[in-house]
Amino acid sequence: MFQGSITALITPFKNGAVDEDIVVSLAQRQIEAGTHGLVPCGTTGESATLTFDEHMRVIELVVATAKDHIPVIAGTGSNNTTVAIQNQARAAELGADAGLVVAPYYNKPNAEGLFQHFKAINDAVDLPIIVYNVPGRTVIDMDAETVARIADLEHVVGIKDATGDLTRVPQHRRMIGEEFIQLSGDDPTGLGFNATGGQGMISVTSNVAPELCSRFQDAMMLNDWETARQLNDRLMPLHQALFTAPSPGPSKYGMSLLGVTNSEMRLPLTEPDDVSCQRVRAAMIIAGLLDPS
Numbered sequence: 001m002f003q004g005s006i007t008a009l010i011t012p013f014k015n016g017a018v019d020e021d022i023v024v025s026l027a028q029r030q031i032e033a034g035t036h037g038l039v040p041c042g043t044t045g046e047s048a049t050l051t052f053d054e055h056m057r058v059i060e061l062v063v064a065t066a067k068d069h070i071p072v073i074a075g076t077g078s079n080n081t082t083v084a085i086q087n088q089a090r091a092a093e094l095g096a097d098a099g100l101v102v103a104p105y106y107n108k109p110n111a112e113g114l115f116q117h118f119k120a121i122n123d124a125v126d127l128p129i130i131v132y133n134v135p136g137r138t139v140i141d142m143d144a145e146t147v148a149r150i151a152d153l154e155h156v157v158g159i160k161d162a163t164g165d166l167t168r169v170p171q172h173r174r175m176i177g178e179e180f181i182q183l184s185g186d187d188p189t190g191l192g193f194n195a196t197g198g199q200g201m202i203s204v205t206s207n208v209a210p211e212l213c214s215r216f217q218d219a220m221m222l223n224d225w226e227t228a229r230q231l232n233d234r235l236m237p238l239h240q241a242l243f244t245a246p247s248p249g250p251s252k253y254g255m256s257l258l259g260v261t262n263s264e265m266r267l268p269l270t271e272p273d274d275v276s277c278q279r280v281r282a283a284m285i286i287a288g289l290l291d292p293s
Contacts, residue, residue: 001071001097002071002097002158003036003037003181003200003217004036004200004201004217004218004221005034005037005201005210005213005214005216005217006035006038006183006206007030007035007037007039007202007203007206007207007213008039008042008044008045008202008203008206008207009023009026009030009038009040009041009044009045010026010044010045010046010248010251010252010255010261011023011040011041011046011058012026012252012261012262012264013262013265014262016266018054019261020061022260022261023058023061023062024065026207026261027061027062027066028065029260030070030206031066031069031070033210033211033214034210034214034215034218035070035210036070036071036214036217037072037073038062038070038071038073039072040059040062040072040074040075041058041075042075042100042132042202043075043134043247044204044207044247044248045248046265047075049266049267049269052086052087055075055087056087056090056091059075059091059096062074063096067095071097071098072095072096072098073097073099073202074091074094074098074100075099075100075102076088076091076099077101077103077104078102079104079106079107080104081104081117081120081121084117085120087099088121088124089124089125091127092125092126092127096127097128098128098129098157099121099127099130100160100202101118101131101132102132102134102137103132103133103135103138103140104140105137106139108140109140111143111149114142114146114150115146115150118131118150118156122155122156127155128156129157130158130159130160130183131147131160132159132162132185133147133161133163134162134163135162135163136162141163144168144175145175147172147175148172148175151172151176151180158180158182158183159172159180159181159183160184160185160202161186162184162185162186163186164186164188164189166189166192166196168182169182169196169197169198170197173197178197181199182197182198183198183199183201183202184200184201185201185202187201187204187205187235188236190216190217190232191228191229191232194217194220195220195225201213201217204242204243204247204248204251205235205238205239205251207248207251207254207255208242208251208254208255208258208289209235209238209289212234212287212289213235215227215231216231234286234287234288235287237286237287238254238280238284241276241280241282241283242254242283244272244279245272245273246270248269249265249270249271249272249276250272250279250280252264252271253271253276253277253280254280254289257281257284258289258290
């Protein structure tokens, strides 16, 4: 159910408020481009600065738009276990297909604390869980042994791995099994991640280039690795450019060049500087998304 190009959707703002009409249009754009799934209110969706009501309203809009088309994995994680349970329960009520639950940030729990955090969410809510390991943001790296223990929980079905460490894929396959869904959370590693046993990507780049990203993942699912390599070559400069400033600033700027949304963000994030913008524009030209002139 969860495979291929799954977009970590940005959250559009207008004069400081969530732009609900654009939330819907962005979800529709992804569906039309062949995207295989959507993740509203993850890190790329600036979930840290959304109120609970805004957070759930965005999930509600995306689920309503994607229903009967593609699955929705709602961002539900928190470093407060009680809040994560609340988020997971509300996402289930809204019809999300799974919750993306990040490792608790700031608190720095040990392996036992991590397990008990996920166990509490698993036991409280009947909704599939995708574990999210992103040590660059949480300061916690969930090693393969900890992930394997968490994977034994009834509702845990997979992981979004943003470590950039491709050795994790075979480790998870060996320790958990091939049925455990492994999704990369690091766009530049997409080709190698799937080649070693992954099933897809929760992608930032697919906000800007949804059709290219879906074609890239489709090619790998068909074992057409030559086409995948060619698409990867086109996308790699964009993958890199979109992290030349704090994300999702460069993605929102790239999308503004395409006319699909503006580049507004919420503090403490600010819009990318001129150097980052130039890198994004150049990469979009290489990818064939903009005319060189």
